[in-house]
Amino acid sequence: MSEVPLYAAVEAGGTKMVCAVGSAGHGSRETVRISTAGPDATVRRMVEFFRAAEERYGALKAIGIASFGPLDLEAASPTYGAITTTPKPGWQGTNLPRLLGEALGIPAGINTDVNAAALAEARAGAAQGCDAVAYVTVGTGIGVGLLSGGRMVHGLGHPEAGHLRLSRHAAHDGFQGICPYHGDCLEGLASGPAISAAWGASLDQVEPGHPAWDVECHYLAHLCATLILTVAPEHIVLGGGVMMQERLFAGIRSKTLDLLAGYAAAWTEDSAVARITPPGCGEPSGLVGAYLIAQAAHRHR
Amino acid sequence: MSEVPLYAAVEAGGTKMVCAVGSAGHGSRETVRISTAGPDATVRRMVEFFRAAEERYGALKAIGIASFGPLDLEAASPTYGAITTTPKPGWQGTNLPRLLGEALGIPAGINTDVNAAALAEARAGAAQGCDAVAYVTVGTGIGVGLLSGGRMVHGLGHPEAGHLRLSRHAAHDGFQGICPYHGDCLEGLASGPAISAAWGASLDQVEPGHPAWDVECHYLAHLCATLILTVAPEHIVLGGGVMMQERLFAGIRSKTLDLLAGYAAAWTEDSAVARITPPGCGEPSGLVGAYLIAQAAHRHR
Numbered sequence: 001m002s003e004v005p006l007y008a009a010v011e012a013g014g015t016k017m018v019c020a021v022g023s024a025g026h027g028s029r030e031t032v033r034i035s036t037a038g039p040d041a042t043v044r045r046m047v048e049f050f051r052a053a054e055e056r057y058g059a060l061k062a063i064g065i066a067s068f069g070p071l072d073l074e075a076a077s078p079t080y081g082a083i084t085t086t087p088k089p090g091w092q093g094t095n096l097p098r099l100l101g102e103a104l105g106i107p108a109g110i111n112t113d114v115n116a117a118a119l120a121e122a123r124a125g126a127a128q129g130c131d132a133v134a135y136v137t138v139g140t141g142i143g144v145g146l147l148s149g150g151r152m153v154h155g156l157g158h159p160e161a162g163h164l165r166l167s168r169h170a171a172h173d174g175f176q177g178i179c180p181y182h183g184d185c186l187e188g189l190a191s192g193p194a195i196s197a198a199w200g201a202s203l204d205q206v207e208p209g210h211p212a213w214d215v216e217c218h219y220l221a222h223l224c225a226t227l228i229l230t231v232a233p234e235h236i237v238l239g240g241g242v243m244m245q246e247r248l249f250a251g252i253r254s255k256t257l258d259l260l261a262g263y264a265a266a267w268t269e270d271s272a273v274a275r276i277t278p279p280g281c282g283e284p285s286g287l288v289g290a291y292l293i294a295q296a297a298h299r300h301r
Numbered sequence: 302m303s304e305v306p307l308y309a310a311v312e313a314g315g316t317k318m319v320c321a322v323g324s325a326g327h328g329s330r331e332t333v334r335i336s337t338a339g340p341d342a343t344v345r346r347m348v349e350f351f352r353a354a355e356e357r358y359g360a361l362k363a364i365g366i367a368s369f370g371p372l373d374l375e376a377a378s379p380t381y382g383a384i385t386t387t388p389k390p391g392w393q394g395t396n397l398p399r400l401l402g403e404a405l406g407i408p409a410g411i412n413t414d415v416n417a418a419a420l421a422e423a424r425a426g427a428a429q430g431c432d433a434v435a436y437v438t439v440g441t442g443i444g445v446g447l448l449s450g451g452r453m454v455h456g457l458g459h460p461e462a463g464h465l466r467l468s469r470h471a472a473h474d475g476f477q478g479i480c481p482y483h484g485d486c487l488e489g490l491a492s493g494p495a496i497s498a499a500w501g502a503s504l505d506q507v508e509p510g511h512p513a514w515d516v517e518c519h520y521l522a523h524l525c526a527t528l529i530l531t532v533a534p535e536h537i538v539l540g541g542g543v544m545m546q547e548r549l550f551a552g553i554r555s556k557t558l559d560l561l562a563g564y565a566a567a568w569t570e571d572s573a574v575a576r577i578t579p580p581g582c583g584e585p586s587g588l589v590g591a592y593l594i595a596q597a598a599h600r601h602r
Contacts, residue, residue: 070566085566132456146531151450155433155533156567156576163564164530165523167468181562222466229465230447230531232456261482263464265371265386266457275457 007298008050008063008104009290011113012036012096014088018284019046021053021060024124024291028283029057039094047103054104062107062301064293065096066116066286073111073154081110109297113137114145115152115159116289117239117279122147124288126280127235134233135285136161136223137240142187144223148231162187166222169215172198190219192242208247217248221255224276228256228264239279252276308599309351309364309405310591312414313337313397315389319585320347322354322361325425325592328583330358340395348404355405363408363602365595366397367417367587374412374455382411410598414438415446416453416460417590418540418580423448425589427581428536435534436586437524438541443488445524449532463488467523470516473499491520493543509548518549522556525577529557529565540580553577 004026011018015036022028030053034045054060070084081097101108111119118135121127131150137143142162146153153159163185172189175198179188188194192203199212206212224236238252253272260267267275281288305327312319316337323329331354335346355361371385382398402409412420419436422428432451438444443463447454454460464486473490476499480489489495493504500513507513525537539553554573561568568576582589 130456144531148449148454148456148532149452151452153449153532155431155449156535157529157533157565159533160530160564163561164527165468165560167466181564182560226465226527227531228458229461230445230528231449231454232458232460234457259466259483260464263461263482264458 005061005298006057006059007291007294008053008060008100008106009287009294010046010063010065010067010096010100011284011286011290012065012067013113014068017042017046018287019049020287021050021057022291024120024288024295028287029053038090043096043099043103046100050100050104060104060106062109062294062298063097063100063104064116064290064295064297065100065108065110066113066290066293067096067110069112070157070160071110071112073158081108107297107301109293111152111154111289111293112143112145112158113286113289114143115147115154116145116293117285118145118147118237118289119152119292120281120285120288121235121237121279122150123292124281125285126237126277128280130234132231132233132235134227134231134236135279136220136236136238138190138220138238138242139192139240142191144227146227146231146233153231161223161227162191164223164226166219166226169218171211172215186219186223190216195242203242213245213248214251216242217251217255220248220252221259224252224256225259228260228267232264234275236276237279237285238276239285243278246278249276249278306362306599307358307360308592308595309354309361309401309407310588310595311347311364311366311368311397311401312585312587312591313366313368314414315369318343318347319588320350321588322351322358323592325421325589325596329588330354337389339391344397344400344404347401351401351405361405361407363410363595363599364398364401364405365417365591365593365598366401366409366411367414367591367594368397368411370413371458371461372411372413374459382409408598408602410594412453412455412590412594413444413446413459414587414590415444416448416455417446417594418586419446419448419538419590420453420593421582421586421589422536422538422580423451424593425582426586427538427578429581431535433532433534433536435528435532435537436580437521437537437539439491439521439539439543440493440541443492445528447528447532447534454532462524462528463492465524465527467520467527470519472512473516487520487524491517496543504543514549515552517543518552518556521549521553522560525553525557526560529561529568533565535576537577538580538586539577540586544579547579550577550579
């Protein structure tokens with residue numbers, strides 16, 4: 001069997017749990033997707049996968065979880081690691097690191113999927129060597145993870161910057177937004193489903209020259225400028241389904257610089273090309289982040 | 302003489318340098334205000350004060366500086382500690398910790414005035430025991446300092462959230478804002494001079510029932526919500542001249558909760574009263590922060 005330490009990684013999402021064994025440095029030996037049903041059945045299937053993987057590949061040293069949230073990340077809390085107020089039926093209060101760690105008898109760690117992705121991009125992706133990194137995913141929702149001083153950011157809760165209220169784009173007047181909490185927060189205006197709702201077309205029907213994309217770049221540039229002026233990231237990684245359209249990056253970069261108007265002097269045309277980029281991990285950033293969380297749980301066991 | 306370790310503290314501002322000797326725990330033994338002239342003359346007068354203070358009170362262990370910016374805070378930079386792109390004549394490139402530390406022969410540290418104030422509020426003020434804290438000053442400008450994981454936030458630069466672009470208040474339509482960089486950024490719309498410019502009256506002429514204050518609370522609530530959704534502070538301290546009007550706090554708290562709309566579940570009416578407050582240090586937060594920076598410089602010498 002391999003001499004390389006083997007970890008368990010989970011990217012926990014509302015529709016599926018991506019489970020894998022391997023490491024951040026050497027990649028996954030095996031990956032499985034388990035549909036997210038109720039917590040009991042889902043955890044049971046995950047444990048079965050990891051036990052079977054241990055028989056095939058050897059002992060797992062620890063498990064890391066990159067999860068949908070919100071999560072309780074306060075170290076001193078009795079419910080540390082639990083999912084808190086999710087509307088997902090049955091999952092409120094579910095403590096994945098406790099359940100999986102105890103069932104497998106190994107140390108466990110957890111953070112938000114996007115915080116984990118920011119960590120992964122800093123250690124093994126597009127932002128290598130940076131210790132101040134933002135990871136933004138733009139897909140069915142908008143999520144933001146932050147690394148500051150090399151640490152995944154949390155305090156009273158954790159970053160939820162998908163729900164920022166930003167200046168409306170003029171071409172978007174009259175669109176109410178689709179966030180069930182806020183209507184026209186960033187996610188309500190600029191997620192994939194929001195684009196479809198605003199323009200009455202599925203995403204792949206909205207052509208490259210459509211004004212929708214200028215509006216989209218406006219909001220994502222406002223997000224980038226907001227992150228730069230608050231946590232001063234060295235690198236902003238933009239991933240997720242909507243960002244598969246790489247032509248959006250040029251518009252986002254130039255509008256971000258327009259908003260800064262020379263204020264954050266390190267942000268220039270050249271540096272924006274280097275510092276606002278797609279993800280750069282070999283596997284999904286959240287999964288790589290889960291391996292890194294597992295490594296940390298093993299070190300601190 | 303006292304057995305308590307004695308430190309030098311500087312709150313470096315564009316119009317004056319507040320210099321003091323003492324400690325965060327025991328307060329200042331002596332404080333002096335030196336007008337900010339050119340860097341050479343100003344530094345010479347500061348050194349004279351600290352040398353004379355050493356004769357009176359005993360040796361200073363280290364010096365901490367809480368400074369106007371922007372500052373180079375990148376540890377590996379050859380110009381670490383220098384003021385970077387200030388429009389203040391003669392001050393660009395001035396490295397206060399190097400100049401003062403070498404002249405006095407003691408370790409020196411520096412951070413932004415508002416980051417230092419956030420640290421001070423966390424250790425000795427209104428946010429004691431917290432390690433995720435935002436400090437906002439609303440006066441002739443708007444500055445924001447952040448503590449995350451107990452560390453003053455910096456990355457590529459440091460927080461400059463006074464220059465965020467936020468949703469305009471309807472009653473403010475037509476006002477261009479006064480920020481020389483951005484026009485209608487937060488500072489351009491909501492600093493003391495911006496309030497005066499928007500309503501054509503000096504601040505003390507704008508009566509408590511005037512719509513200006515509802516507009517002001519709107520912008521500061523947008524700032525609070527933005528900070529909560531990005532860095533998840535446990536406590537937000539609002540200081541500075543404009544915030545001397547304590548009645549503004551109620552409006553800011555309730556508008557912040559409206560903007561969150563239940564999303565950050567830990568923010569409730571009660572917790573907002575406890576978590577959005579005036580400063581609580583016995584001396585100005587920036588000066589107390591400078592002592593704490595001096596202590597850290599002494600520990601890490």
